[in-house]
Amino acid sequence: MIVASFLVKDLHLDWRRGAAWFMRHLVDGDLASNQHGWQWTAGTGTDAAPFFRVFNPTGQGERFDPDGDYVRRYVPELAGIEGADVHRPWELGDDLFTDRGGYPDPIVDHAAERREALDRYEHR
DSSP, X not given: OHHHHIIIIISOOOHHXXXXXXXXXXXXXXXXXXXXHHHHHHTXXXXXXXXXXXXXXXXXXXXXXXXXXXXXXXXXXXXXOOGGGGXXXXXXXXXXXXXXXXXXXXXXXXXXXXXXXXXXXXXX
């Protein structure tokens, strides 16, 4: 749901693009379950009420993986960062990532994109 929320509500992509990608790559993909999950997240399904739920990917990581083990496992360049700092590497300063001039900022401002997504839902 976090990936779906990010693609649909932060990047404003059509939910069908994410659903199609996941169906191609899931080893246990179920068409009905996949489509329903994406529609639910996008607020376009039979239960469209949760359109206002916009998951903060950083906040979700801090809440459900407070020590950052998942991030360190799948993002090798962050494997050496200890504790919760791994969730906000762009705030750690350029000296930790001197070989690349600092860690890149997030690709979007989540707060701004959340507002944009909610505005789009309110004005359709």
